[in-house]
Amino acid sequence: MKLKKFCLISLFFIRFILFIFLGTSFIIMGTITLHEIGHSLAARYYQCPGNTIIFEQGQFPHTKISCHESASMQVIILSGILATSIFSLLLFFSMGGAVKYVGMAIFAVGLVSANRDLTMLSVPQLAMYTINFIGFILVGFCVMKITIAYFKKVYPE
Numbered sequence: 001m002k003l004k005k006f007c008l009i010s011l012f013f014i015r016f017i018l019f020i021f022l023g024t025s026f027i028i029m030g031t032i033t034l035h036e037i038g039h040s041l042a043a044r045y046y047q048c049p050g051n052t053i054i055f056e057q058g059q060f061p062h063t064k065i066s067c068h069e070s071a072s073m074q075v076i077i078l079s080g081i082l083a084t085s086i087f088s089l090l091l092f093f094s095m096g097g098a099v100k101y102v103g104m105a106i107f108a109v110g111l112v113s114a115n116r117d118l119t120m121l122s123v124p125q126l127a128m129y130t131i132n133f134i135g136f137i138l139v140g141f142c143v144m145k146i147t148i149a150y151f152k153k154v155y156p157e
Contacts, residue, residue, distance in 0.1 A: 016147075016150065019150060020143065020146075020147065023102075023146065024143065027102065027105050027106060027109060028109055030106070031084055031106045031109040031110050031113060032109075032113050034083055034084050034087055034106075034110075035080040035081070035083060035084050035110060035113055035114070036080065037083060038079040038080040038081075038082060038083025038084065039065065039076055039077070039079055039080045039083075040065075041079065041083070042075055042076040042079035043065045043067060043076050046067060046072040046075070046076065048065050048066060048067035048072070048076070049066050074121065077117045077120050077121055078117070078121070080114065080117055081110060081111075081114045081117060084106060084107065084109075084110030084113075085107060085110060087103075087106060088103045088104065088105075088106040088107035088110065089103065089107070090103070091103025091106065092104055092107070097149055098145070098146050098149035098150070101142045101145040101146050101149070102142070102146065104138060104141075104142050104145075105138070105139055105142035105143070105146070107138070108134075108135045108136075108137075108138035108139045108142060109135070109139060110135075111131050111132070111134065111135035111138070112131075112132055112135035112136065112139070114131070115128060115132070118131070
C-alpha cells in the first residue's frame with residue numbers, strides 16, 4: 001500500500017515537473033520567436049534589405065536587418081517589444097484561467113528578452129536592471145499561478 005502510494009506520488013511529481021519544464025520552454029522560445037518576427041515585420045514594412053531571422057546554435061535568435069534610416073531603425077527595434085506586448089495583452093484580456101497567466105508570462109519574458117534592444121535604444125543600465133527584475137518577478141508569479149491552476153485541475157475540490 002505504501003509502495004503504491006509512493007509510486008503514484010513520484011509519478012505525479014515527475015509529470016508535474018515535466019509540465020512546468022515544457023510549458024516554460026515553450027513560453028520562452030515562443031516569446032523570443034514572436035519578438036524576432038516583430039522586428040522582421042517592421043523591417044519588411046520599411047522595405048529594409050537583408051531582413052533575416054537567424055537561429056544559430058549557442059546564440060540567442062536575432063534578426064539581421066540592414067536599414068540606414070535612424071527613425072525607421074528605432075521603430076524596428078521597438079517592434080519586437082511591441083509584438084510580444086500586444087500578443088500577451090490579447091491573451092491576458094481575452095482568455096481566463098491559466099491562459100491569462102500564460103499571457104502575463106509572455107509579457108514578462110518579452111521584458112527580459114529585450115535587453116539588446118534596450119541597449120540599442122540607449123536605455124540606462126539601472127532602468128534595464130529594473131525591467132529585468134520586474135520581468136523575473138512576474139515570471140515567478142506566473143509559474144506559481146499556472147501551478148495552482150494545474151493542481152486545481154488535477155485535484156478538484
